[in-house]
Amino acid sequence: MQFLAIMITAAFSGNFVFSQTYGICPFLGVSKQTKSAVGMGAAVTVVMVIATMITYPIYILLRMADVAFLEILVFIFVIAALVQMLEKFIKKFSPPLYNAMGIYLPLITTNCAVLAVCEITSNALATGVWEMAVIGGVSLNFGWSVLYALFGGLGFLMAMVVMSGMREKINHLSLPKAIQGFPITMVTAAFIAMAFYVFTFISFGG
Amino acid sequence: MAEKNKYGKIFADGIIFNNPTFMLVLGTCPTLAMTSSAISAFGMGVSVLVILTLSNIVISALRKVIPNAVRIPAYIVVIATLVTVLKLFLDKVIPPLYDMMGTFLPLIVVNCLILGRAEAFASKHGVFESALDGIANGAGFTVALVIMGIIREFLGAGSFFGIEILGGFKIPFFSTPMGAFIVYGLCIAAFVAIIETAQRHSRIKKTRMLDGVTLGDRAETDKEAA
Numbered sequence: 001m002q003f004l005a006i007m008i009t010a011a012f013s014g015n016f017v018f019s020q021t022y023g024i025c026p027f028l029g030v031s032k033q034t035k036s037a038v039g040m041g042a043a044v045t046v047v048m049v050i051a052t053m054i055t056y057p058i059y060i061l062l063r064m065a066d067v068a069f070l071e072i073l074v075f076i077f078v079i080a081a082l083v084q085m086l087e088k089f090i091k092k093f094s095p096p097l098y099n100a101m102g103i104y105l106p107l108i109t110t111n112c113a114v115l116a117v118c119e120i121t122s123n124a125l126a127t128g129v130w131e132m133a134v135i136g137g138v139s140l141n142f143g144w145s146v147l148y149a150l151f152g153g154l155g156f157l158m159a160m161v162v163m164s165g166m167r168e169k170i171n172h173l174s175l176p177k178a179i180q181g182f183p184i185t186m187v188t189a190a191f192i193a194m195a196f197y198v199f200t201f202i203s204f205g206g
Numbered sequence: 207m208a209e210k211n212k213y214g215k216i217f218a219d220g221i222i223f224n225n226p227t228f229m230l231v232l233g234t235c236p237t238l239a240m241t242s243s244a245i246s247a248f249g250m251g252v253s254v255l256v257i258l259t260l261s262n263i264v265i266s267a268l269r270k271v272i273p274n275a276v277r278i279p280a281y282i283v284v285i286a287t288l289v290t291v292l293k294l295f296l297d298k299v300i301p302p303l304y305d306m307m308g309t310f311l312p313l314i315v316v317n318c319l320i321l322g323r324a325e326a327f328a329s330k331h332g333v334f335e336s337a338l339d340g341i342a343n344g345a346g347f348t349v350a351l352v353i354m355g356i357i358r359e360f361l362g363a364g365s366f367f368g369i370e371i372l373g374g375f376k377i378p379f380f381s382t383p384m385g386a387f388i389v390y391g392l393c394i395a396a397f398v399a400i401i402e403t404a405q406r407h408s409r410i411k412k413t414r415m416l417d418g419v420t421l422g423d424r425a426e427t428d429k430e431a432a
Contacts (some may be wrong), residue, residue, distance in 0.1 A: 021383050073286045116313060119313070197384065
């Protein structure tokens with residue numbers, strides 16, 4: 001049940017794009033074609049999961065050393081280093097995968113969604129009390145945090161794919177000049193967000 | 207005169223013609239998340255203005271020292287340090303704003319607007335111009351956020367900067383992210399349309415003036431001929 005709660009909250013009712021508005025830049029910039037949307041979404045998911053795995057223990061160490069205010073610097077540094085390493089690693093061991101999602105990796109360093117998931121999963125620890133962040137009625141420990149990151153990333157991937165499909169259709173419409181491009185994309189995103197809003201009515205009995 | 211024109215151009219570009227929010231569509235995450243009320247929008251805008259100006263100053267001062275190959279990590283470290291300072295400052299001095307901004311305060315680090323100005327302007331220009339560019343772009347960002355904040359707060363909460371004016375009437379839809387998407391999209395459309403119309407008008411006026419001059423000349427030559 002807790003598994004389901006985290007899954008639905010991360011991917012649907014608390015979707016990173018439509019409900020929390022994280023990661024809008026890549027969502028608007030790379031969603032012109034379904035192929036590139038899938039590549040970017042997959043790359044973001046991978047980086048989000050690994051970044052959460054690394055930053056969660058690091059944050060506990062920072063708290064122990066009483067330098068928790070350094071979190072932003074440390075997190076962004078970890079993410080940048082991670083993205084660089086991942087790029088080298090994929091290039092070396094799997095050239096086809098590198099061709100599919102390698103070009104999106106450098107963009108991820110400045111993706112809000114990745115830093116946001118690190119901040120969310122370690123945020124409640126920052127209040128000074130050793131209590132866990134609660135998402136979907138579940139107190140996050142390390143395992144749940146990683147799961148949250150995984151499904152948050154998959155929700156992002158889904159948002160990108162849905163949006164790219166819509167945009168490929170929109171391109172064939174004849175629209176007034178003023179609302180071509182970003183405005184119509186934003187309004188479309190609003191309607192998809194309304195569809196996602198329905199998931200907030202799901203309750204997990206606690 | 208030329209100097210003055212250059213600085214005027216930096217400001218006009220930052221606030222109107224290259225407005226980071228409406229024309230370039232940069233830094234969208236805080237724009238969508240923080241504009242549910244005009245006050246939080248203003249707080250976010252001013253925070254970004256301060257960070258952008260300081261980071262532009264620091265980066266343009268260091269632009270000859272930073273090796274080209276590691277410039278992006280160096281910029282990110284500068285920005286992250288400034289954001290950490292701002293975070294500690296707000297936590298101590300303006301706690302309500304700190305609580306209002308939540309996770310979006312640390313996320314200023316990954317705001318594309320700040321890194322974009324560092325890469326596009328501060329790494330190529332002097333300290334003074336970079337500072338002006340930071341102020342201009344930050345002001346453009348703040349103005350855009352406050353416009354959206356006023357619209358969304360008026361529709362979504364029936365109030366203006368926290369003062370209730372519609373007597374309890376409100377459409378809470380506009381306080382949610384869905385309303386944010388719609389208001390943002392329509393604001394971009396309106397802003398672009400207004401700027402283009404204004405430019406077309408000024409162009410028509412200019413051609414008319416030119417026509418007027420030539421007509422006048424012709425009249426004079428006609429007179430002389432007569």
